[in-house]
Each structure stands twice: as structure tokens, then as C-alpha cells.
Amino acid sequence: MNHMHRIVYFSPAGTTRLVAETIRERLLEHRCQVEMINLSVQGTAARQSPSSPADTPVCLWIGSPVYCDHAVPLVSDWIEVLPPGQDSCAVPFVTWGGVTTGLALPEMAGMLAEKQYVPVAAAKILAVHASMWGVDEPLAKGHPDTADLDQVRELVDVVVKRLAHPERAALDLKLLDYLPPAMRAEAQIKSLAAAKASMPPLAADEQLCTSCGICAEVCPVEAIVVDPYPIISETCVMCKQCVQACPEGAFPSNQEAMAVRIRGMADSSQEEKVTAVFY
Numbered sequence: 001m002n003h004m005h006r007i008v009y010f011s012p013a014g015t016t017r018l019v020a021e022t023i024r025e026r027l028l029e030h031r032c033q034v035e036m037i038n039l040s041v042q043g044t045a046a047r048q049s050p051s052s053p054a055d056t057p058v059c060l061w062i063g064s065p066v067y068c069d070h071a072v073p074l075v076s077d078w079i080e081v082l083p084p085g086q087d088s089c090a091v092p093f094v095t096w097g098g099v100t101t102g103l104a105l106p107e108m109a110g111m112l113a114e115k116q117y118v119p120v121a122a123a124k125i126l127a128v129h130a131s132m133w134g135v136d137e138p139l140a141k142g143h144p145d146t147a148d149l150d151q152v153r154e155l156v157d158v159v160v161k162r163l164a165h166p167e168r169a170a171l172d173l174k175l176l177d178y179l180p181p182a183m184r185a186e187a188q189i190k191s192l193a194a195a196k197a198s199m200p201p202l203a204a205d206e207q208l209c210t211s212c213g214i215c216a217e218v219c220p221v222e223a224i225v226v227d228p229y230p231i232i233s234e235t236c237v238m239c240k241q242c243v244q245a246c247p248e249g250a251f252p253s254n255q256e257a258m259a260v261r262i263r264g265m266a267d268s269s270q271e272e273k274v275t276a277v278f279y
């Protein structure tokens with residue numbers, strides 16, 4: 001059976017995109033048919049609502065950064081509205097900053113299975129922590145590196161081989177229950193929404209803001225309207241691309257304090273800080 005490979009991903013800081021591109025290149029080396037959908041390009045998530053099942057079976061590669069122990073809500077929402085797959089399969093993959101992958105992979109795989117996209121493999125790829133852009137030694141600095149991406153290529157090879165025998169391809173979802181129970185329980189109560197609620201709302205300093213609109217341009221979820229200063233809506237995912245891009249430094253950000261907090265979480269996490277593939 002010849003599957004059409006659809007790679008869908010969200011990647012504010014670019015590492016999930018790098019993994020998606022690595023998957024694409026390897027699939028092309030296998031002469032597979034490939035389509036890419038980047039949900040972080042403005043308007044794409046709304047425009048590219050998942051298409052109805054086509055004649056060709058689909059292998060959906062779906063990638064998200066881990067945010068607060070889960071996939072980014074925009075990615076889960078995208079899966080949520082996916083029409084049921086027919087002879088389709090899926091490979092969820094996440095990038096993570098060396099704290100924990102939480103429940104992101106089992107949750108994505110479970111949702112896909114419910115949509116009749118049979119999970120055939122999965123991956124968690126270690127990647128520099130996107131919230132630590134302003135410090136010299138961010139967690140997982142230098143990742144994904146060549147060895148991480150080689151594991152991704154190997155995973156593609158395995159998936160392509162398995163799809164030739166789809167009846168034998170299903171991933172044992174127990175493999176994704178790798179977190180110790182205490183960490184699983186902790187991840188269950190964490191969420192981006194809860195993290196946002198516990199922080200002061202993101203707002204530009206009106207004394208510094210020149211209303212240039214760059215923050216709105218770089219926002220991958222179209223959460224910002226500049227009128228006359230940035231107004232940030234509920235859809236904000238705290239990726240802080242606006243904070244990094246602002247030429248005036250108008251969004252207050254204490255990178256050192258953030259780094260201390262994140263390092264503390266990473267130290268108390270028992271998850272091994274490595275890339276892992278599951279099949």
C-alpha cells in the first residue's frame with residue numbers, strides 16, 4: 001500500500017520545523033509522496049483544516065513542541081477536528097527542552113488512535129529550551145544535534161518499511177507510558193492555561209513600544225493586534241517570539257529568573273535528557 005505522507009507541525013522557535021524537514025528529506029530519499037503543513041505560519045491552522053480522507057491512505061507525521069508537559073493546544077485542537085482516517089496511520093513526534101515530555105506523546109497517540117489514525121511510531125527529540133533564549137547555557141543547548149537527527153532518519157526508515165505491511169505496523173502504546181507514576185500525576189495537573197494564569201499577563205511597556213507591529217507579524221498564533229499598543233488575546237501560547245523580536249525590548253522579560261525556574265524543574269525531573277524513538 002502506498003501511503004501519502006503528510007507532515008503537520010507547529011514550531012514557533014524552529015526546532016520542530018528542523019525535525020519535520022529532516023523527516024521530509026528522508027521520505028523523499030525513499031521516493032515517498034510528501035506534503036508539509038506548517039501550522040505556525042499565520043492563517044495556516046485555520047485555512048488548512050484537515051482534509052477529508054482521500055483515496056490514498058495517509059501517514060500523518062504530526063509534530064509539536066512540549067509546552068507545560070503537553071502538546072501545544074493548537075496541535076491538539078488540529079487533531080481533535082481531524083476526520084476519521086481510513087487505512088491511515090500516524091507518527092506523533094515532539095521536541096522538548098530537557099525538562100520533561102510529560103504526557104504529550106501518549107496524549108497525541110491516544111487522540112490519533114481515536115481518530116482511526118493508527119500510531120505506528122513516535123519520537124521525542126531533545127531540543128534547546130525555547131524559553132531560555134537570553135542565557136548562555138540554555139537547557140539542551142546544541143540539540144537537536146547530528147545524532148538526534150540520525151535517530152529521526154532511522155525512524156523514517158523503520159516507518160517506511162513497516163507501512164509495506166500495515167497489518168503489522170501498530171505501535172504498542174504501552175511504550176509511551178515511560179514516565180514514573182508521580183511525574184505522570186504531576187503532568188496531569190499542569191497545563192499551558194494554568195501556567196499563563198499564574199504569571200503576570202504579557203504586555204508591552206507603552207513608553208518603549210513604537211507600535212511598529214513586528215510583534216504581531218511574528219506571532220505564530222495571531223494573538224496580537226496593535227491598537228495603538230499590542231493587545232494580546234487568549235490564544236497566546238507564551239512562545240515569546242514577540243518578546244524576542246521586539247526591536248525596542250518593550251516586553252519585560254527576566255531571562256535569568258526564568259532560567260533558574262526552568263533549571264529547577266529540570267533537576268527534579270527523572271526523565272533522561274535524551275532523544276528517543278518508539279516503534
Ligand SMILES: Cc1cc2nc3c(=O)[nH]c(=O)nc-3n(C[C@H](O)[C@H](O)[C@H](O)COP(=O)(O)O)c2cc1C
Pocket residue numbers: 010011012013014015016017064065066067068069070095096097098099100101102127128129130131237238239240
Ligand atoms: C511556553 C513553553 C513551555 C515549555 N514547556 C516545556 C516542558 O514542559 N518541557 C520541556 O522539556 N520543554 C518545554 N519547553 C521547551 C520546548 O518544548 C522546546 O524548546 C521546543 O523544542 C520548542 O520547539 P520549537 O523550536 O519548534 O518552537 C517549553 C517552551 C515554551 C516556550
